Amino acid sequence: MENIVIVGTGPAGLTAAIYLARAGFNPLVLEGPQPGGQLTTTTEVENYPGFQDGILGSELMSNMRKQAQRFGARFQTGWVDETDLSERPYKLKLDNGSEIITKSVVISTGASAKYMGVPGERDNIGRGVSTCATCDGFFFRGKKIIVVGGGDSAMEEASFLTRFATEVRLVHRRDELRASKIMQDRARANDKIVWSLNATPQEVVAGESGLQGLRVRDNATGEDMLLEADGVFVAIGHTPNTAFLGGQVTTDDQGYIVVQPGTSRTNLPGVFACGDVQDRHYRQAITAAGSGCMAALDCERFLEDADAAAMNADPLLVTQEVAFGD
Structure with a gap:
């Protein structure tokens, strides 16, 4: 049973991983066939704060990944084929046939730019x-x-x-x-x-x-x-990477995940979205990272509240917790 599974390793997912790992949640991060997201296809990033001379997109993502690992985030390569979000704990089925069970999910799968599909592109x-x-x-x-x-x-x-x-x-x-x-x-x-x-x-x-x-x-x-x-x-549009959710998470008419205003919360308890998968307007590395921070904090509060509610609902569990604490 995982506490948190983060799906996606762009600026949003890696920022969420850094925050949640530092908070002691030991999150599992699933990275697909393009670790680091679209930023790895950019040669030089000059508008990410803190790098006055710019930084290679691949290097920035590599640094963020190492930072998350330093605090205890775990990484696993795998593509999520199916999800069962009908009840908690949630189930994620990977392309290798394995299944992951988790109390919460942070979706940061991004949006793929549409291309012309011509030679040389x-x-x-x-x-x-x-x-x-x-x-x-x-x-x-x-x-x-x-x-x-x-x-x-x-x-x-x-x-x-x-x-x-x-x-x-x-x-x-x-x-x-x-x-x-x-x-x-x-x-x-x-x-x-x-x-x-x-x-x-x-x-x-x-x-x-x-x-x-x-x-x-x-x-x-x-x-x-x-x-x-x-x-x-x-500039012919983007496709949010949400097909694997099977329509279980509310999206808008273009497929972007709908979050409650000012938060990263979706229509499902314990399921959060950050980055380009829920952003049809800005699609910047810095805004993705900011929303990843929001998702981490929202997820942390959710798990703390869920644990508190579970203890209050089970007097024996409360007695055991106190005894162990003593």
Whole structure:
């Protein structure tokens, strides 16, 4: 029987592990096939407080993991295939067939960015291809950028990137945008944004000197052309990693876990959520870490209250506890 199982090892999960380990709960942390989360795909992180010269994303995650281990957190590799959250204690079934029983669960499985699925894209993540303008926009100061997408997120990222780039080209495979009118109007009013609509991405093109641009197909003429750029930002949405929960935890219309305002508590007692899996707006390492702290404190209070309630409900247990204490 585990006291706490933390599912996920991004900034949120590792921060929760540090706090809960320091509090003496000896949490079990389950890390999937990408330990450290999306931050490990970022070459350099310059906006995480405390690192004036920046730090590699993989190094930051490695340091946080070692810090959690130092205080007693235990790590196990495994993918949670199924969950039974119908009653406490909860049951988590892993991909190797084993089952873990736990009094509480902290869900920090993040949200996976959607990619175009074209050649050259995955090979150049962190080398010119990005899914986070706030994270990586600074590196493209004075350069040309392409943003792929047609929703509000794409409009917002394109507008943000004009602070750094000399030109931001917005590429969308349809001739109409899905973004709200106010977001479209804001983007169209920006002189730095140019438009390539009705163009389907075909390939991210890179050479020895770096990214060269994005090859697209004009849907009207069928002609392929290379749109030159130093960076390609993919803004076609994120998918929260919540499928393994089987609908037992309340989510919004996009699949993000719903937490009680100002807390990390979900609709189930003893189940908490932190990081990008419950954050559809900010998706930053620092906000994820902050929510991981919240989840740890909420979980700690829950277990303390549950233990107190159990003792009050069992007079014999109270007598035994006092006797052992003496």
